[in-house]
Structures are given as C-alpha cells and as structure tokens.
Amino acid sequence: MGIANLAFDRKSCGSCPIRHRAVCARCNDEELAELETMKTYRSYEAGQPVAWAGDPLEFVASVVVGVATLSQTMEDGRTQMVGLLLPSDFLGRPGRDRVAFDVTAVTDLTLCCFRRKPFEEFMARTPHVSQRLLEMTLDELDAAREWMLILGRKTAREKIASMISIIARREAAMQKKAATDGFGFELPLTREAMANYLGLTLETVSRQISALRRDGVIALEGNRRVHIPSFEALLHETGDDSDGGMPA
Amino acid sequence: MGIANLAFDRKSCGSCPIRHRAVCARCNDEELAELETMKTYRSYEAGQPVAWAGDPLEFVASVVVGVATLSQTMEDGRTQMVGLLLPSDFLGRPGRDRVAFDVTAVTDLTLCCFRRKPFEEFMARTPHVSQRLLEMTLDELDAAREWMLILGRKTAREKIASMISIIARREAAMQKKAATDGFGFELPLTREAMANYLGLTLETVSRQISALRRDGVIALEGNRRVHIPSFEALLHETGDDSDGGMPA
DNA sequence: CTCCCGGTTTGATCAGGATCAAGGAAGATC
DNA sequence: GATCTTCCTTGATCCTGATCAAACCGGGAG
Numbered sequence: 001m002g003i004a005n006l007a008f009d010r011k012s013c014g015s016c017p018i019r020h021r022a023v024c025a026r027c028n029d030e031e032l033a034e035l036e037t038m039k040t041y042r043s044y045e046a047g048q049p050v051a052w053a054g055d056p057l058e059f060v061a062s063v064v065v066g067v068a069t070l071s072q073t074m075e076d077g078r079t080q081m082v083g084l085l086l087p088s089d090f091l092g093r094p095g096r097d098r099v100a101f102d103v104t105a106v107t108d109l110t111l112c113c114f115r116r117k118p119f120e121e122f123m124a125r126t127p128h129v130s131q132r133l134l135e136m137t138l139d140e141l142d143a144a145r146e147w148m149l150i151l152g153r154k155t156a157r158e159k160i161a162s163m164i165s166i167i168a169r170r171e172a173a174m175q176k177k178a179a180t181d182g183f184g185f186e187l188p189l190t191r192e193a194m195a196n197y198l199g200l201t202l203e204t205v206s207r208q209i210s211a212l213r214r215d216g217v218i219a220l221e222g223n224r225r226v227h228i229p230s231f232e233a234l235l236h237e238t239g240d241d242s243d244g245g246m247p248a
Numbered sequence: 249m250g251i252a253n254l255a256f257d258r259k260s261c262g263s264c265p266i267r268h269r270a271v272c273a274r275c276n277d278e279e280l281a282e283l284e285t286m287k288t289y290r291s292y293e294a295g296q297p298v299a300w301a302g303d304p305l306e307f308v309a310s311v312v313v314g315v316a317t318l319s320q321t322m323e324d325g326r327t328q329m330v331g332l333l334l335p336s337d338f339l340g341r342p343g344r345d346r347v348a349f350d351v352t353a354v355t356d357l358t359l360c361c362f363r364r365k366p367f368e369e370f371m372a373r374t375p376h377v378s379q380r381l382l383e384m385t386l387d388e389l390d391a392a393r394e395w396m397l398i399l400g401r402k403t404a405r406e407k408i409a410s411m412i413s414i415i416a417r418r419e420a421a422m423q424k425k426a427a428t429d430g431f432g433f434e435l436p437l438t439r440e441a442m443a444n445y446l447g448l449t450l451e452t453v454s455r456q457i458s459a460l461r462r463d464g465v466i467a468l469e470g471n472r473r474v475h476i477p478s479f480e481a482l483l484h485e486t487g488d489d490s491d492g493g494m495p496a
Numbered sequence: 497c498t499c500c501c502g503g504t505t506t507g508a509t510c511a512g513g514a515t516c517a518a519g520g521a522a523g524a525t526c
Numbered sequence: 527g528a529t530c531t532t533c534c535t536t537g538a539t540c541c542t543g544a545t546c547a548a549a550c551c552g553g554g555a556g
Contacts, residue, residue: 072397075489080400082393093386095379100390127375130382131343137385138341142348144392145330149320151399152328152447156513191534199400204513206535222522223534241323404543439504452543454505471504471551 026128034122038114044105055099059113060092066109067188070101071196081197082144086170086188090136094120106193151199154239159198160208161237164218168228184227191223212237279374286362286370292353303347307361308340314357315436318349319444329445330392334418334436338384342368354441399447402487407446408456409485412466416476432475439471460485 027035041064044050050068051057063085070083082101085091091111093100123129150162164187171185187194191209195202212218217237219227228234235241275283289312292298298316299305311333318331330349333339339359341348371377398410412435419433435442439457443450460466465485467475476482483489 070393072393074397074401074487076487078401078487080397082396095383096386101393124375124379127372127378130375130379131372134378134382134385135343137382137389138344141385141389141392144389144396145318145320145349147396148330148392148399149322149328151396153322153326190532201514202534203515203536207513210535239322239324239326438502449544450504451506451545455543458505 026132027126031122031126035114038118038122040113040115042111042113044109044111046105046107046109048105050103050105050109050111051099053099053102057092057097057099058116060090060094060116060119061111061113063087063089063091064110064112066105066107068109068111069104069106069193069197071104072101079196080199081193082147083140084189084197087174090133092116094123094130094133106189156198156200156204156208157211157237158239159200160194160205160212161217161234162240163194163198164212164226164228165231165234165238168226168231168234181228181230181232183231184221184225187224187226275374275377279370282370283362286366288361288363290359290361292357292359294353294355294357296353298351298353298357298359299347300351301347301349305340305345305347306364307359308338308342308364308367309359309361311335311337311339312358312360314353314355316357316359317352317354317441317445319352320349327444328447329441330395331388332437332445335422338381340364342371342378342381354438355436404446404448404452404456405459405485406487407448408442408453408460409465409482410488411442411446412460412474412476413479413482413486416474416479416482429476429478429480431479432469432473435472435474 065087068085069081071079071081073079150159168183172183191202191205195205213220217233313335316333317329319327319329321327398407416431416433420431439450439453443453461468465481
C-alpha cells in the first residue's frame with residue numbers, strides 16, 4: 001500500500017501527506033494553519049486495537065496509511081464488521097463523547113489525530129466544515145445501507161463478489177485510474193476478517209473464493225493478490241448486475 | 249397510532265403538530281417563521297410509493313403521522329429494508345439531488361415537506377441546523393450499523409426478539425413512558441415487511457413469533473398487538489443480553 | 497349468506513452455509 | 527535446517543432457515 005498512491009491532493013494540512021477529506025476541502029490558508037496546531041500522529045501495529053466501544057472519545061482522526069475496521073462483538077464472540085476504513089477515511093464522531101464501535105488496525109496504521117474538543121470548537125466557527133462532515137456521514141450511511149442488502153439478501157457467492165468489486169472500485173479510485181478489465185490489487189483483509197465483514201464463516205469465504213477462481217471470474221497470485229480478467233463478469237456475480245451498485 | 253401521543257414538543261413549527269427534530273430544536277421565532285413559509289403537507293395511502301430510488305430529490309420532510317420504509321430491491325425481486333421511519337423521523341438528504349432508496353408508506357402517512365432548495369439555503373445561513381442534522385445522521389448511521397450485526401450474525405429467533413425490542417423501545421419513548429414490564433403496543437408492519445427488515449422469509453417470521461408466544465416471551469392479541477410480560481426475558485432472547493443494545 | 501382476498505399460520509421437504517476435523521503453505525524464530 | 531505459528535484450503539456431516547404447498551381467519555362486497 002504505497003503512500004505515493006495517496007498523493008491525490010494539492011491542498012494538504014501541512015506535513016500531513018494526504019488531504020483530510022472532511023476538514024480541508026474548502027478551508028482557506030488561515031483555517032489550515034489553525035488545524036495544523038491541533039494535529040498529532042499516532043501509529044498502531046497490525047492487529048492492535050485503536051479503541052474499544054464505550055471508551056471516552058478524545059480524538060477524531062483521518063487514516064493516513066493502512067486499514068482499520070469498525071466492529072461489534074456479541075457476548076458469545078460472534079462479531080460483525082460494520083465499517084472498513086481506508087486511507088483518507090474519517091474516524092470519530094464530532095458531538096459524541098463515547099466511542100461507538102471497536103476500532104482495530106488490521107494492517108500497520110497511521111492516523112492523523114485532532115483532539116475532539118478543539119476540533120468541535122473549530123467546527124462551530126467554520127460552518128462549511130460541519131456541512132462537509134454531514135456530506136461524508138451521508139456517504140457512510142449510504143454505504144452502510146448498501147451493506148445491509150448484502151448481509152440480508154445475498155448468497156455467499158454474491159457476497160464475495162460484491163466485496164471484491166467494492167474493494168476493487170476503491171482501490172482503483174485510490175490509484176487514480178479506472179477500474180478496467182485486468183485490474184489487479186491486494187485484498188487488505190484476512191479470510192477471517194472478510195467473514196466478519198460478510199456475515200459468513202472463514203471456511204465459506206475460502207470455498208467461495210476458490211469457486212470464483214475455478215470459474216475464471218477472478219485470478220489469484222498467492223492468497224491475497226486478486227486479478228480481475230473481466231469486470232463485467234465479476235459484476236454479474238454480485239446479483240446487482242446492470243450497474244455498479246452505486247446508490248442513485 | 250394516535251396523534252395525541254406525538255405532542256411531546258412545546259416548540260412546534262406553526263400548525264405542524266410535531267416538532268421537526270432536525271430543524272426546530274434550536275430555532276428562534278424568526279427562523280421558525282421562515283420555515284413556516286416553505287412548508288407543505290403531503291399524504292399517502294398505506295402501500296403507496298412515496299419516491300423511487302433515482303428520482304430527483306425535490307423535498308425533504310419529516311414524518312407527521314404513520315410509518316414509512318426505505319428499501320432496496322434486487323433485479324430478481326429480493327428486497328431488503330434499510331430504514332424504518334416513524335413519526336418525527338426525518339426523510340431526505342440535504343445536499344443530494346437524487347433519492348437514494350425506495351420510500352414506501354406502509355400505513356397511511358402524512359409528511360411535512362420543505363422544498364429542498366430553499367431548505368438548503370436556510371441551512372447554509374443557519375449553522376446550528378446543519379449541526380443538528382449531522383447529529384441525526386450520526387444517529388441513523390449508528391442504527392444502521394447495529395442493524396448490520398442483526399442481519400449478519402443473529403439467528404432468526406434473535407432477529408425477531410431484537411426487532412420487537414427495538415420497536416417497543418421507540419414506541420415507549422413516543423408514548424413518553426418507560427418500557428416497563430407489561431408494556432403493550434401495535435406492530436406497524438406486516439409479516440412480509442418484517443421479513444424484509446430482518447433478511448428472513450415471511451414464513452420464518454411467522455414461525456418464530458409463534459415460538460416466542462409459545463415460550464411465553466411475548467403475548468399476542470390478534471396478529472399485530474404485542475404484549476411483553478417481561479422485558480428482561482425479551483432482551484435475553486436478543487443475544488445482546490446485559491444491556492439494551494444501545495451503542496455506547 | 498357466500499364469495500373472495502390479503503394477511504397469516506402450519507406442515508413437509510430441501511439446500512446453503514455452519515460446524516467439526518484434518519492437513520497444507522509461507523514466514524518467523526531458533 | 528528444524529520447528530512454530532499464522533493463515534488458508536479442503537472434506538464430511540449437520541442444522542437452520544428457505545422453499546413449496548395447503549389451509550385458516552377476518553373483513554368487505556355482492
């Protein structure tokens with residue numbers, strides 16, 4: 001996951017290598033300078049927890065490098081992933097004082113953090129920031145609702161195909177190129193994490209990935225690297241068909 | 249669903265019988281007067297569509313009386329409900345120009361509508377409104393993510409118990425009383441709609457409701473009216489146990 | 497009254513995915 | 527090089543919920 005791929009912003013917060021989508025998009029230089037004073041970086045190793053549900057919420061942050069997940073766990077250990085955070089995604093909920101879901105680093109992870117209180121004061125003074133945050137939250141809500149269709153109504157094969165196509169689309173966007181046929185990328189999750197994402201077991205995930213490989217819908221190099229010979233064929237397996245499954 | 253139960257607000261928008269949670273909570277009299285000029289009411293009969301995914305988004309609205317659903321449908325007819333809108337809930341997404349999901353009236357429904365453009369201009373001038381809307385959207389996002397756990401990891405019986413307990417909690421809040429043992433209320437959905445909500449078939453919904461009745465967890469009068477002898481016993485069936493499943 | 501109709505219940509059978517179990521591959525560490 | 531460890535694959539069997547099918551119930555219309 002090379003950081004070079006992430007340099008899609010011209011206006012960045014000082015030394016922060018990526019633009020904070022939520023914060024900086026419409027900020028002027030003065031506002032950026034103020035944000036600069038509240039900023040700190042934090043790093044986490046793969047597999048480490050970032051925060052637990054119920055913790056006091058001290059920081060909001062933006063993912064700089066790596067992948068983090070939001071998840072819920074039931075008392076008997078069943079867990080369901082409810083969010084996947086890739087570089088440039090925003091983490092944290094201004095206006096709340098508790099963390100809502102468990103946050104875990106699934107790869108080595110770097111966050112660019114803002115202390116919540118000063119950030120909220122900044123927001124209150126800067127209406128376009130809360131408007132931008134509202135837009136982002138609406139995007140997340142759309143994504144969550146699309147995910148509900150996948151969890152509630154799709155077969156195991158369709159779930160896997162949907163996940164691969166969603167990750168491929170984000171990966172292509174991140175690399176600033178179209179998701180054309182022949183596109184290849186790395187799956188950022190273990191089979192177990194995919195299972196928690198899709199509401200399946202890891203055995204079923206493994207079997208369905210093997211099945212899609214056997215059927216020529218995807219090609220694999222090793223366990224993690226995926227190559228898509230035909231996007232159309234992949235989309236056909238998602239059950240959405242026709243369009244890419246984007247909410248209209 | 250008596251309208252008397254909804255009169256929980258002292259500050260309402262003129263003739264609108266309920267406060268618009270999103271809009272009015274912190275508005276002064278001048279702002280309320282301005283909102284008054286953009287307002288129209290619309291009514292829909294039970295079963296009628298309110299809007300389809302992809303339609304141009306002309307209005308935002310607040311539910312005054314009745315129940316509406318948000319849902320997605322796959323090409324082969326499988327459908328998944330992704331939102332349930334009860335009185336005082338907000339409908340529509342400022343800043344978007346297309347409807348994202350199918351909206352259907354499941355009971356007779358009255359909406360209090362604001363034309364989107366003037367409403368957005370009002371928002372831009374009134375920062376506390378976009379902040380309030382952000383809070384509400386975060387609430388919806390939490391609800392959607394809790395729902396993902398239900399869809400992805402719970403058994404049919406746990407799904408039914410979770411749904412009943414969620415509706416009971418909202419109903420109790422609406423009636424302004426605690427959800428104590430012995431609480432009774434009406435299910436606002438058909439078995440089929442519940443199935444679409446829970447990612448089940450209507451037969452399974454019916455069977456599991458019967459099973460919970462047989463086991464004394466709930467009591468039924470007719471098909472729709474539910475009576476809960478012991479909230480603790482119901483919560484125990486949800487799989488969440490210990491607490492009520494609220495995000496921390 | 498009878499007929500119909502949408503919503504609901506219940507039964508019988510089937511199948512998709514879970515579960516239990518064993519083994520393989522690629523890195524780490526010694 | 528040998529041995530762990532982690533992640534992944536594959537096989538055999540089981541079980542929950544889907545599917546197919548029939549009948550029930552209450553209400554409205556004729």
